[in-house]
Amino acid sequence: MKSNNNTIFWEDERVDGADKVTGKAKYTAEHNLPNMAYAVFVTSTIAKGTIKNVDTSKALAMPGVLDIIYYANCPAVPGYSTNAAERPKNVTEWRGYKALNDNKVRFFGQPIALVVADSFENANAAIRFVKAEYEVEKFETNFDKARLEPANLKAPINYKRGTEKKFKEAVAFVEAEYNIPIEVHNAMELFATIAYWEGEDKITLYDKTQGPKSTQSTIAKTFGLSDKNVRVIAENVGGGFGSGLRSWPHVVAACIASKKLNRPIKLVLTRPQMFSMVGYRPQSWQKIGLGADAAGNFIGISHEAISNTSRYEDFREGIVEASKFLYACENVDTKYSILPLDLSTPIWMRGPGEATGCFALESAIDELSYKLKMDPIQLRIKNFTAINPENKLPFSDINIKDCYAYGMEKIGWKNRAMVPGTLKENGLLIGYGMSVGVFGAGKGSASVRIVLSNDGKLLLECAVSDMGPGTMTSMSIIAADALQMPIQKIKFKLGDSDLPPGPSQGGSGTTSTVGSAVDLACKTLQQKIKELAIQYAPAFSATTADALEVKNEMVVLKTDANTKIDISALLKLANQEKIDLTITSNGKTAAQLKFTSNSFSAHFVKLSVNPKDGSIKILNVVTTGDAGKIISPKTARSQMIGGVVGGIGMALTEKLEIDHATGQIINASFGAYHVPLHSQIPATDVWFVNKPDPNINDIGAKGIGEIALIGFAAAVSNAVYNATGKRVRDLPITPEKLGFKSVKA
Amino acid sequence: MKPCNQHDGRRGFLKKSASIAVLYFTPATLVKTFAMDAIVPLPIAKEKLAITINGKLMNLEIDARTTLLNLLREDLAYTGTKKGCEMGQCGACTIHINGKRTKSCIQLALNNQNNKITTIEGLSEGEKLHPMQAAFLKNDAFQCGYCTSGQIMSAVACVREGNAKTRKSIQTYMDTNICRCGAYQNIVDAIEEVAKSGAKI
Numbered sequence: 006m007k008s009n010n011n012t013i014f015w016e017d018e019r020v021d022g023a024d025k026v027t028g029k030a031k032y033t034a035e036h037n038l039p040n041m042a043y044a045v046f047v048t049s050t051i052a053k054g055t056i057k058n059v060d061t062s063k064a065l066a067m068p069g070v071l072d073i074i075y076y077a078n079c080p081a082v083p084g085y086s087t088n089a090a091e092r093p094k095n096v097t098e099w100r101g102y103k104a105l106n107d108n109k110v111r112f113f114g115q116p117i118a119l120v121v122a123d124s125f126e127n128a129n130a131a132i133r134f135v136k137a138e139y140e141v142e143k144f145e146t147n148f149d150k151a152r153l154e155p156a157n158l159k160a161p162i163n164y165k166r167g168t169e170k171k172f173k174e175a176v177a178f179v180e181a182e183y184n185i186p187i188e189v190h191n192a193m194e195l196f197a198t199i200a201y202w203e204g205e206d207k208i209t210l211y212d213k214t215q216g217p218k219s220t221q222s223t224i225a226k227t228f229g230l231s232d233k234n235v236r237v238i239a240e241n242v243g244g245g246f247g248s249g250l251r252s253w254p255h256v257v258a259a260c261i262a263s264k265k266l267n268r269p270i271k272l273v274l275t276r277p278q279m280f281s282m283v284g285y286r287p288q289s290w291q292k293i294g295l296g297a298d299a300a301g302n303f304i305g306i307s308h309e310a311i312s313n314t315s316r317y318e319d320f321r322e323g324i325v326e327a328s329k330f331l332y333a334c335e336n337v338d339t340k341y342s343i344l345p346l347d348l349s350t351p352i353w354m355r356g357p358g359e360a361t362g363c364f365a366l367e368s369a370i371d372e373l374s375y376k377l378k379m380d381p382i383q384l385r386i387k388n389f390t391a392i393n394p395e396n397k398l399p400f401s402d403i404n405i406k407d408c409y410a411y412g413m414e415k416i417g418w419k420n421r422a423m424v425p426g427t428l429k430e431n432g433l434l435i436g437y438g439m440s441v442g443v444f445g446a447g448k449g450s451a452s453v454r455i456v457l458s459n460d461g462k463l464l465l466e467c468a469v470s471d472m473g474p475g476t477m478t479s480m481s482i483i484a485a486d487a488l489q490m491p492i493q494k495i496k497f498k499l500g501d502s503d504l505p506p507g508p509s510q511g512g513s514g515t516t517s518t519v520g521s522a523v524d525l526a527c528k529t530l531q532q533k534i535k536e537l538a539i540q541y542a543p544a545f546s547a548t549t550a551d552a553l554e555v556k557n558e559m560v561v562l563k564t565d566a567n568t569k570i571d572i573s574a575l576l577k578l579a580n581q582e583k584i585d586l587t588i589t590s591n592g593k594t595a596a597q598l599k600f601t602s603n604s605f606s607a608h609f610v611k612l613s614v615n616p617k618d619g620s621i622k623i624l625n626v627v628t629t630g631d632a633g634k635i636i637s638p639k640t641a642r643s644q645m646i647g648g649v650v651g652g653i654g655m656a657l658t659e660k661l662e663i664d665h666a667t668g669q670i671i672n673a674s675f676g677a678y679h680v681p682l683h684s685q686i687p688a689t690d691v692w693f694v695n696k697p698d699p700n701i702n703d704i705g706a707k708g709i710g711e712i713a714l715i716g717f718a719a720a721v722s723n724a725v726y727n728a729t730g731k732r733v734r735d736l737p738i739t740p741e742k743l744g745f746k747s748v749k750a
Numbered sequence: 751m752k753p754c755n756q757h758d759g760r761r762g763f764l765k766k767s768a769s770i771a772v773l774y775f776t777p778a779t780l781v782k783t784f785a786m787d788a789i790v791p792l793p794i795a796k797e798k799l800a801i802t803i804n805g806k807l808m809n810l811e812i813d814a815r816t817t818l819l820n821l822l823r824e825d826l827a828y829t830g831t832k833k834g835c836e837m838g839q840c841g842a843c844t845i846h847i848n849g850k851r852t853k854s855c856i857q858l859a860l861n862n863q864n865n866k867i868t869t870i871e872g873l874s875e876g877e878k879l880h881p882m883q884a885a886f887l888k889n890d891a892f893q894c895g896y897c898t899s900g901q902i903m904s905a906v907a908c909v910r911e912g913n914a915k916t917r918k919s920i921q922t923y924m925d926t927n928i929c930r931c932g933a934y935q936n937i938v939d940a941i942e943e944v945a946k947s948g949a950k951i
Contacts, residue, residue: 019887022886193928244896475893681934682925683921683925684924
């Protein structure tokens with residue numbers, strides 16, 4: 006048992022862990038409803054064009070096939086109307102392409118029909134017999150080619166402080182381009198929706214989503230329903246990494262099918278569909294110019310970026326943000342445009358745009374350090390700032406230098422060669438690299454219901470979800486600490502839109518936002534308990550609430566520990582079965598808004614490059630986080646390790662391949678799209694500053710999900726340069742980019 | 751569906767017009783059917799399957815095309831076994847067939863006549879966790895939990911088959927199981943701990 010307050014109230018094992026190791030935890034597709042039918046998509050085999058005809062006759066004659074829904078027979082969906090005047094007031098137009106609604110094809114693999122059958126086998130067999138005829142249109146999926154034509158670029162956003170392109174006047178400068186391919190989230194759980202209309206205007210969904218409330222609101226607005234008549238359940242979410250931060254077209258397709266057939270529908274995407282239907286990290290091109298004076302002070306930073314979006318939606322992310330504020334520099338200019346292609350719409354992927362931007366920025370700093378003949382860590386320290394130079398506000402807390410100190414020591418930075426390509430161990434080239442990550446630390450509003458029963462059990466409820474970080478565990482720990490009671494008596498319920506509103510799980514905001522609400526709920530409950538004690542327990546009748554404390558499931562007089570009453574006994578005395586409160590915690594206070602808040606990370610990598618074949622092996626990783634107080638050390642460590650694994654994929658293995666002649670994704674499987682495996686993962690040492698940030702929230706905690714990955718790819722690329730003297734600016738870093746023809750992964 | 755005789759017509763195919771006829775599939779002919787565009791298969795017969803799952807003998811009548819994974823998840827509610835790719839590439843569906851670890855998504859259920867299946871639900875005895883489950887819990891060897899059943903089933907086989915002697919041999923053996931949350935390091939820690947403990951698993 007451990008405690009953040011030196012008293013022992015909680016174990017650090019996941020509170021829902023036993024359910025996950027025994028297979029009891031139920032994920033979306035694992036719910037079965039009576040009379041449920043199975044739906045499977047038929048997808049387009051062209052990248053762009055018009056469907057002239059869909060022949061469903063053969064498929065409809067197949068055994069068990071109940072219906073085939075496509076544009077010609079799709080029921081009207083209120084939110085599909087493009088005419089604002091026609092739409093009822095409570096209806097908002099569906100964002101994204103409207104599945105099954107029209108005969109337009111916008112990308113290869115777009116759903117064009119939905120086969121519904123009485124079994125998965127029957128539905129799956131029938132999809133092969135649905136034949137579509139197309140009128141094909143000219144399309145473009147080639148980012149590298151399309152970005153060169155300025156007319157193709159859209160929605161530029163420019164920023165400037167000081168003088169533009171000032172870096173070129175510096176004593177030493179670097180200017181280079183960086184390319185990152187499309188990467189795909191590929192959470193292990195397949196996206197799935199089970200939709201069931203319980204009445205004309207009432208629907209229940211089991212849905213894989215990072216935001217039960219957000220999905221509830223989207224479906225309510227699409228079908229013109231009141232929020233209370235839409236229930237979204239996502240008790241367990243098998244990974245998300247950002248892909249579950251919006252409702253994708255398959256969700257509404259399941260609702261349509263359930264409405265049309267008047268029975269529950271289960272729609273589970275296939276793994277190949279996970280590559281084309283539920284978002285991805287957009288492809289990007291960046292150019293960074295960075296200059297410094299002889300002492301290493303940054304003189305100018307110029308950061309240009311282009312990332313792709315779809316033709317039907319604009320998507321942009323924070324690619325150039327860190328360049329504006331992470332280091333002290335008077336002259337900064339950024340330019341960021343998006344490039345529409347005939348692909349589906351991207352979405353934030355772990356670390357979102359900051360991971361993309363920090364790869365370029367942190368690579369450029371490393372490159373500059375060699376020109377200056379300066380240690381790259383010293384160069385970063387030289388340009389450290391405690392005031393955010395973009396908005397001029399002080400950081401609420403920043404301890405990145407402590408991260409540098411720990412990481413240098415643990416990785417063995419003193420062994421790093423200042424001249425690249427000169428260090429060898431066992432015939433292998435050895436390189437050391439490091440990088441920094443940064444992400445905004447927010448605090449939003451959330452509501453929590455807290456129920457203390459007279460059997461001593463505590464229930465907390467919030468409609469947040471848990472896609473893996475261990476939200477249920479960290480929230481239970483916050484409650485155990487606040488109430489000084491054992492975690493075994495605490496239950497945190499989440500993953501259901503019927504619970505009090507909470508945020509979507511994303512942007513590293515859950516711990517700060519929901520944690521603050523849990524903390525506030527516990528404090529409110531304590532106050533209520535003290536009032537009851539004064540009112541009902543004779544021993545306390547002459548005291549005030551200030552004189553009492555609640556701990557060890559008792560109310561105790563601060564000045565005399567022997568004057569106490571058991572809380573269960575108190576509730577019985579007060580003739581109350583339970584105390585049941587719902588509280589709302591709001592966003593940042595005026596005092597907190599006087600600061601700018603971020604979490605920071607510093608990653609350190611030692612790797613080897615085989616001089617015979619260019620194969621790269623990461624030998625050792627030290628990853629450090631500056632994210633305020635660490636609520637749940639065990640799960641926080643796991644998140645950091647997971648960020649490293651994701652970062653290794655970004656740096657070395659992951660790339661979506663598109664055949665630009667057809668627009669088809671050609672590596673839409675785990676066999677061809679390489680995510681890191683067991684044997685590619687080195688020993689990782691995780692360390693946190695673990696000091697409460699006094700200016701972010703009452704609990705002093707900030708998020709770590711994003712910073713775990715942000716910057717990591719640059720640490721790898723910098724170490725590869727240190728080992729070989731070859732600077733690779735295009736991810737993933739593969740042997741052929743190091744000049745080796747025979748590729749050995 | 752019309753009742754049918756198990757012994758004739760198993761490989762028969764009929765023209766679409768013969769809509770009242772009954773068609774039997776075997777998995778081998780299924781592929782052939784799809785290649786023949788003009789021919790549409792008719793209702794699928796149920797096939798008999800005797801299979802033992804977690805010690806419980808079951809006599810079932812199933813669709814011949816059902817994979818072992820879908821039989822477990824959709825028909826028998828053993829949802830602890832996970833679907834991650836249906837291509838045998840991710841390992842989320844790993845189970846033991848007659849004690850040997852196997853990916854259930856690329857196994858037709860019917861190919862398992864009289865086989866003994868162990869799923870994650872069959873690993874623990876009542877409320878008592880199997881040592882590997884306990885080690886996964888203790889070492890936080892998972893995050894979202896979706897690949898966990900498959901990792902644990904592979905991990906048990908790894909130790910039983912004597913492949914847990916070094917971290918490297920564990921990693922190589924476990925490369926069949928993807929964890930996208932990246933809990934690999936903790937998974938190997940858990941396996942190493944169980945292997946070193948000498949616990950009978």
